[in-house]
Amino acid sequence: MQQHNAIKEKYPDAVLLFRVGDFYETFNEDAVIAAQVLGIVLTKRANGSSNGDLAGFPHHALDTYLHKLVKAGYRVAVCDQLEDPKTAKGIVKRGVTELVTPGVAVNDKILENSSNNFLAAVHFGGDVTGVSFLDISTGEFFVAEGSIEYVDKLLQSFRPAEVLFARQQQKNFKATFGTRFYTYTLEEWIFTTTYAEEILLKQFQTHSLKGFGVESMPAAIVAAGATLHYLKDTEHPNLQHITRMQRINQEDFLWMDRFTVRNLELLNSSVENGHTLLKTLDNTVTPMGARLLKRWLVFPLRHKDRINERLDTVEYLIKETDLANGLRQHLQQTGDLERLVSKIPLKKINPREVMQLARALQQVEAVKAVLGSNTNDYLQRLNEKLDVCAPIMNRILNEMMETPPVLVNKGGVIKDGVNAELDELRGIATKGKDYLLQIQQKESEATGIPSLKIAFNNVFGYYLEVTNTHKNKVPATWIRKQTLANAERYITPELKEYEEKIVGAEDKILALETRLFDELLAALQPFIEPIQQDAHIFARLDCLLCFAHNAVQYKYRRPEINDGFDLRITEGRHPVIERGLPPGESYVSNDITLDKEAQQIIILTGPNMSGKSALLRQTALITLMAHMGSFVPATRAEIGLTDKIFTRVGASDNLSGGESTFMVEMNETASIINSITPRSLVILDEIGRGTSTYDGISIAWSIVEYLHDMSGHQPKTLFATHYHELNELENKHARVKNFHITNMESGNKIIFLRKLAPGGSRHSFGIHVAKMAGMPPELINRANEVLAQLEEKHIDGALQQQVKNLSTPTQKLQLNIFDAHSDTFQGIREKLERVDINRLTPVEALLKLSEIKEMIG
Numbered sequence: 001m002q003q004h005n006a007i008k009e010k011y012p013d014a015v016l017l018f019r020v021g022d023f024y025e026t027f028n029e030d031a032v033i034a035a036q037v038l039g040i041v042l043t044k045r046a047n048g049s050s051n052g053d054l055a056g057f058p059h060h061a062l063d064t065y066l067h068k069l070v071k072a073g074y075r076v077a078v079c080d081q082l083e084d085p086k087t088a089k090g091i092v093k094r095g096v097t098e099l100v101t102p103g104v105a106v107n108d109k110i111l112e113n114s115s116n117n118f119l120a121a122v123h124f125g126g127d128v129t130g131v132s133f134l135d136i137s138t139g140e141f142f143v144a145e146g147s148i149e150y151v152d153k154l155l156q157s158f159r160p161a162e163v164l165f166a167r168q169q170q171k172n173f174k175a176t177f178g179t180r181f182y183t184y185t186l187e188e189w190i191f192t193t194t195y196a197e198e199i200l201l202k203q204f205q206t207h208s209l210k211g212f213g214v215e216s217m218p219a220a221i222v223a224a225g226a227t228l229h230y231l232k233d234t235e236h237p238n239l240q241h242i243t244r245m246q247r248i249n250q251e252d253f254l255w256m257d258r259f260t261v262r263n264l265e266l267l268n269s270s271v272e273n274g275h276t277l278l279k280t281l282d283n284t285v286t287p288m289g290a291r292l293l294k295r296w297l298v299f300p301l302r303h304k305d306r307i308n309e310r311l312d313t314v315e316y317l318i319k320e321t322d323l324a325n326g327l328r329q330h331l332q333q334t335g336d337l338e339r340l341v342s343k344i345p346l347k348k349i350n351p352r353e354v355m356q357l358a359r360a361l362q363q364v365e366a367v368k369a370v371l372g373s374n375t376n377d378y379l380q381r382l383n384e385k386l387d388v389c390a391p392i393m394n395r396i397l398n399e400m401m402e403t404p405p406v407l408v409n410k411g412g413v414i415k416d417g418v419n420a421e422l423d424e425l426r427g428i429a430t431k432g433k434d435y436l437l438q439i440q441q442k443e444s445e446a447t448g449i450p451s452l453k454i455a456f457n458n459v460f461g462y463y464l465e466v467t468n469t470h471k472n473k474v475p476a477t478w479i480r481k482q483t484l485a486n487a488e489r490y491i492t493p494e495l496k497e498y499e500e501k502i503v504g505a506e507d508k509i510l511a512l513e514t515r516l517f518d519e520l521l522a523a524l525q526p527f528i529e530p531i532q533q534d535a536h537i538f539a540r541l542d543c544l545l546c547f548a549h550n551a552v553q554y555k556y557r558r559p560e561i562n563d564g565f566d567l568r569i570t571e572g573r574h575p576v577i578e579r580g581l582p583p584g585e586s587y588v589s590n591d592i593t594l595d596k597e598a599q600q601i602i603i604l605t606g607p608n609m610s611g612k613s614a615l616l617r618q619t620a621l622i623t624l625m626a627h628m629g630s631f632v633p634a635t636r637a638e639i640g641l642t643d644k645i646f647t648r649v650g651a652s653d654n655l656s657g658g659e660s661t662f663m664v665e666m667n668e669t670a671s672i673i674n675s676i677t678p679r680s681l682v683i684l685d686e687i688g689r690g691t692s693t694y695d696g697i698s699i700a701w702s703i704v705e706y707l708h709d710m711s712g713h714q715p716k717t718l719f720a721t722h723y724h725e726l727n728e729l730e731n732k733h734a735r736v737k738n739f740h741i742t743n744m745e746s747g748n749k750i751i752f753l754r755k756l757a758p759g760g761s762r763h764s765f766g767i768h769v770a771k772m773a774g775m776p777p778e779l780i781n782r783a784n785e786v787l788a789q790l791e792e793k794h795i796d797g798a799l800q801q802q803v804k805n806l807s808t809p810t811q812k813l814q815l816n817i818f819d820a821h822s823d824t825f826q827g828i829r830e831k832l833e834r835v836d837i838n839r840l841t842p843v844e845a846l847l848k849l850s851e852i853k854e855m856i857g
């Protein structure tokens with residue numbers, strides 16, 4: 001217990017699993033947690049002066065129980081016996097061999113195949129915030145820095161299992177990023193540039209960080225350093241598979257903030273088990289492909305050439321069916337090469353997995369052969385980078401048994417003919433066993449006991465077993481060892497002699513096989529990087545094959561990406577809703593055009609349930625898919641390169657999280673306004689609905705005017721609303737156009753036609769929808785009465801009239817000077833750039849300040 005307590009002191013916030021013989025035991029408060037989470041028995045035991053709680057489980061169940069504790073949000077320190085109890089003097093030496101936390105998990109039971117398990121670190125560096133994401137199970141390591149909003153979006157996209165930050169930032173972190181994450185704090189000194197650089201250089205064995213393109217990203221470097229520090233802290237010293245850092249450049253990707261990622265239901269649905277774009281598109285066949293697809297989805301490209309490179313390849317794969325089928329087949333048989341290779345340095349790879357790795361390399365060889373004859377540039381480049389790692393693949397295949405066991409200490413790992421000593425020992429062991437059979441036969445004949453058996457147990461080794469009916473035939477020279485109910489067990493000197501030979505040989509075989517396997521693992525080390533590269537290329541191939549598959553299966557077409565600003569979609573469909581429709585029903589496609597000249601903003605009205613939201617979202621999703629390099633659900637799509645997609649949805653009650661729902665709605669909308677450009681696509685769904693009609697219309701009205709008039713910024717905008725009054729905007733602003741979704745009234749029913757048509761609509765048919773939803777007839781009748789009276793009194797009409805007479809804005813739109821696109825900003829910037837601070841006198845400085853003040857006006 002003294003040893004336990006001393007170790008526990010070093011890991012106070014972890015549950016300590018303390019190895020005692022064949023068990024992992026937990027004590028005191030750890031035992032209470034373990035019993036509760038694992039459903040194991042909690043016992044009391046005398047422990048020194050007091051009675052302590054105790055709960056334990058057999059050591060071979062470690063994987064299962066460890067996983068449960070970590071999933072339940074606990075940090076777990078695994079404390080093992082560091083020496084052989086047989087040879088140890090006094091108390092066996094023990095130490096923590098691994099600290100497992102939600103973000104530092106390599107166990108297959110904790111990890112999900114199709115998801116990365118990222119450990120993130122955030123460094124608040126004053127002006128910029130740095131962030132890093134590391135998946136120890138795959139070796140991927142990303143760094144970035146930028147505004148808080150940017151880091152927030154990255155956190156939303158990477159969804160780390162654990163986030164690290166400096167202890168002093170506890171309040172700040174919570175205020176900035178909320179309580180969505182599992183977090184852990186580290187000492188402040190870890191978050192310094194010098195320390196971070198030192199630890200990173202040591203990891204990558206380089207003299208500078210230049211090669212990673214991060215030297216001008218101090219905040220990101222600090223975050224990355226903290227991540228590596230934490231890995232060492234959690235007893236993960238062997239990280240040879242973390243070979244590089246990749247920097248994420250904001251300008252390389254189409255930006256979507258976290259509200260957009262959520263509103264478009266890219267990764268998560270708002271309803272349980274609902275469909276997401278990811279689920280709809282994911283037809284990958286390898287785990288690394290599935291993980292990469294997720295990343296492609298939240299980081300769509302922004303460079304035309306790179307998008308077209310993907311689109312060209314998808315087109316090529318669609319045409320070359322045999323090639324695509326061949327590739328898919330080989331990929332299917334590869335398994336999780338990326339995670340297998342990461343297990344090598346972590347010393348977590350077992351013999352069976354090493355064999356899987358060799359088989360995966362055989363697939364690399366096969367893929368190279370298939371790709372050999374292709375004429376697509378991108379595939380050719382990928383093929384050149386594929387490395388079969390033949391020396392190690394052949395060595396594994398030549399030296400290891402075809403189906404080795406999971407545990408190396410079970411033997412049967414190394415083939416015959418690989419090592420002469422091993423062959424000899426195996427000869428002895430088998431011969432010894434043959435000889436035992438001969439003894440059995442010989443003694444059976446000599447004694448006349450036909451049922452005589454030789455068997456083995458751990459207590460007294462090999463023995464002869466005689467059933468009670470033949471007991472009297474046993475010779476006097478045999479030594480009786482055990483009496484059972486219906487049999488007796490004996491040993492003989494001859495039996496013991498052979499036993500020694502066999503058991504000795506078997507022990508030696510296991511030791512030798514373990515050594516040979518370790519040698520094989522050491523030989524694998526230099527191949528970690530090329531195999532990682534192979535895994536990465538397979539992931540890309542998998543995603544592109546998946547796009548080709550989707551295009552054929554779901555009739556997607558190649559989008560045309562151009563440098564213009566316009567968006568023209570012909571017969572577009574919603575990829576997710578379309579797939580969920582019941583058999584026999586088909587999705588009604590729609591054309592949509594947004595351009596800079598005549599149709600920058602569309603005000604979309606239509607009855608409830610007619611498909612306004614669907615149309616809005618499909619426009620965003622088609623744009624997004626095109627930027628991923630995927631074909632799209634439309635017969636034609638011309639898409640001007642887009643830099644940002646914003647989606648905002650009017651408040652609904654399930655969004656509330658302490659704040660009023662309308663406040664949430666306004667907060668979210670406000671954050672768009674400052675970062676829009678003409679290349680942005682803005683989707684607003686019933687913004688303003690969370691307040692009274694007058695307030696709502698006024699806010700919605702002014703948002704549209706603002707987006708219309710922001711000089712030089714005018715983003716393409718789709719605005720769905722129930723406020724028909726907003727249709728009046730078309731008459732007052734040149735680039736606002738009204739559209740509605742058509743429906744047909746048949747008796748007192750409405751039939752949704754779901755077709756987009758020019759012009760606004762007058763009714764919402766909310767009462768029809770209430771009726772369809774099964775509201776009591778009395779209630780529906782009363783609602784109709786109230787509506788009729790309101791309409792009779794022209795309340796609705798009066799508002800319509802007032803809207804018509806609305807004046808133009810009294811105040812010209814004031815551009816934010818901190819908006820990098822504004823002329824004022826550019827002017828101030830130029831002025832400041834010309835100033836040489838070293839030569840400036842105080843009076844000159846005051847004069848400059850006054851000039852700048854004047855510019856702001």
Ligand SMILES: Nc1ncnc2c1ncn2[C@@H]1O[C@H](COP(=O)(O)OP(=O)(O)OP(=O)(O)O)[C@@H](O)[C@H]1O
Pocket residue numbers: 577586587588589606607608609610611612613614615754
């Ligand atoms: N083009 C379409 N073809 C087939 N079904 C569609 C289409 N558009 C929408 N739907 C179906 O109609 C349902 C309602 O659509 P949606 O939510 O877009 O309506 P809405 O006009 O936004 O309604 P509300 O104003 O009440 O929010 C969708 O869930 C979908 O199942």
